Amino acid sequence: MQIDINGTICDAFSDQTILQVARKNNIYIPSLCYHNKTGSGGKCRVCMVEVEGTPDLVTSCNVFCKEGMKIRTDTQMVLEAQKVVVDLILSSGKHNCLTCEKNGDCELQEAAYYLGIENPSFHIDNDSYEKDNSSEFISVNREICIACGRCVRGCNYTVVNEVIDYGQRGFQTQIIFDNNKSMGTSSCVQCGECVQLCPVGCLSDKNAKGKGRPWQLKKIESVCTYCGVGCKIHLHIDESKNKIIRITGVEESIVNKGMLCIKGRYGFDFVNSSERLKTPLIKENGTFRETSWEEAISFTVKRFKEIKNQYGADAISGLCSAKVTNEENFAFMKFMRREIGTNNIDHCARLCHSSTVAGLAATLGSGAMTNDIAGIKKADVILIIGSDTSEAHPVIAAHIKQAVRLGKTKLIVIDPKRVKMADYATIYASMKPGTDVALLNCLMQIIITNNWHDMDFINKRTEDFELFKTEVISDQYKPERVSLLSNVPEATLFEIAELFGKAETASVFYAMGITQHHTGTDNVMSLSNLQLLCGNFGKEGGGLNPLRGQSNVQGACDMGGLPDVLSGYQKINDSLVKAKFEKAWGRSLSEKPGLTLMEMIKQADNGLIKSLYIMGENPLLSDPDQNHMISVFKKLDFIVVQDIFMTETAQMAHVVFPAASFAEKTGHFTNTERRVQRLNKAIKSPGLAKPDWQIIQMLANSMGGNWTYDSEKDIWEEITELTPSYSGIKWGRDGIQWPCPSPDHMGTPVLHKDRFTRGLGLFKAIGYKSPAELTDDNYPLILTTGRILQHYHTGTLTRKTEGLNHLAKPMVMISVDDAENLSLSNSEIVKVSSRRGEIELPAFVTRRIQKGVVFIPFHYHEAPANKLTLTELDPISKIPELKVCAVKISKIK
Ligand code: SF4
């Protein structure tokens, strides 16, 4: 339809309000309570307009368009009405623009300016409120709150954290946290959504205070460097100080719609940390000395050449990084393959989702998340298994919570811990770690027995169903047996199977709780079986969705940072693929698949690997059995580490290269849903630090490689030339999901729509195997490890932000029953021991974990959980069993 606003004819739809259409057409109507995410407030009444044929003024934020509507936003009556309202609002608070952080970006200020209000006309005596500075990252100044309700709606319906509400009524109306607690002691998770939505300065970023006015800061769009969700961010930069002052979420992003979590919004102090590496370092007599790039590069190349000449190229291995861009990972794998001459390349994906890649490649033909984030709300049922989503992938958790609270979606959560997402679930099952295959086979047995499976889908699109069926309907998986094994009551098994099996569209989300087992690939293939059985592939809101842990772990895999594939998962031993790359790179390549990460460590222990080149990883802290890792690293002849900090791993290196952080780089990350997103350089690197690709190019040229990339764009062009799934994502296209075969293709939100990548979906008959290490009298508890919201990976980045350190410290989560049995009290320091080592840390006694199981976050070097974990590998993907090992807890005398 068309409507007329002030004589301008505007296109409109019947579900659009007058305000939305006016904004789209750049016609300003002052408004305060409306935000496109929180919807029409109709409360502040600032956005009044005249509609022809309507006797009174109407609020434009909640009146929908009708064909031929004639609207005036600029008549005297409209402006005077708006002016009275804004005047009253300004009169009823202690608004002092001179010192307010929001000055220059305040919607109330903008409205007052537009309406020509120089001074408030009225004097309303409101109650005085103390400023609430109890939160680590957010300041609350209730004296300038205009009670617009955007924060209330945002907290409850956007991020669905359900913390803020209105307290009191009438003139005393104010926002409150929980049951009127201070913000810092409430259940607020400090995601900052309310700050981003607040139109005035009532809620503001505490640590940005006094550090720059909005007009003094430059805004650069980039991608969060933490988890695999890939939230789009604006970095607000003080160019004169070369500093990030604040971070906000990009409202237009389809991934995060402006939402961020505490790490993405507030965990950026590491970028400007004084501890950043600034100069290349060479170790001499056990200590590092600073050196020039020339010396560091020529020394490194000399050592690489010596090792290669003496022991062969396969004595050198490389770890690329889930933290650097696609361009840099591509350059790294090209360096290892073309200049060193080995396929010994891997990275931390081996430790998180190699079992996903192996399992789904076998059953579907492609090892990535099948569906997109935007489709979450289309699911009738979502099953979360082995993922603490609100801690590790908070913005995806927000999308799921929205679907549950505001939509039709029902949630099932299966996890050994009662994770926060369980509070939103229709069914929660507390399972014993390591019993996934038995539990899933049991659920599938119930589904088949009750005929809730999708035979039409199975007949048309799958193979080997009968073989699979024979396995899952065997007596071993009868509910009464599996209930005993998994600790999940029989009735709950039936309820889960019924809810999931009968759903029109059901999706599965999982993470390392599924993958990090010696049966990781089996676990993944069992989930694939479940989705094949119920016909949930190829449709919006369905699919199998592994949540990737790091910002560019998907990209590092896509770029060929793996021992057996080049970019786009093209097999190194496929003669056509090899010939294509050899022609493009002008060198012959080895077709012998290289070593995986854990195999590299094993061969280094055996003396066959002599050198490691590590870019942006900290395996000493993130990999299992730390004591063993340290002893192996000591055996290596030559270690090169390229990083932004002197990590535990860098300390063991012979040469250290200082690298640029994500904020100092241009390039691309690929997020967990295969979306390729652009990073833009916002600030300069400290000292002599350089982007990783430039360091790699210097090494390559010193090796005689004759590389001539002038910029990231040159590398990107090579990637799109050589990688079919990326070939249509030309430089300048942002946010496209691969596969994207041509420049006019819009990308692929849902994989396997009409056919699976491998043709037919393959059922696998998977038998249950018990965990590699079982509990006994000496080690009676099961340890499982993972992440917490405030910290990330080995803490190298998040622990540079003081506020995050205040909020979360090392702890072992233990059930009330076990704590009572051991006579432990909350916060008491305890010793946790396994057959491999022991650590000391405080106990956190909680009802959120089941009896017999303990949980330790793996972020802390002072209490490294991986001193305790196992190196037992999944035979297919070589992922270690990080999620189950036997431990004991003892009091410290
Ligand atoms: S920071 Fe997030 S969780 Fe806390 S009150 Fe604001 S919106 Fe709610």
Ligand code: SF4
């Ligand atoms: S704190 Fe801000 S967003 Fe919340 S009601 Fe007050 S003015 Fe509105």
Ligand code: SF4
């Ligand atoms: S959810 Fe992940 S990507 Fe988004 S802000 Fe948080 S850490 Fe960053």
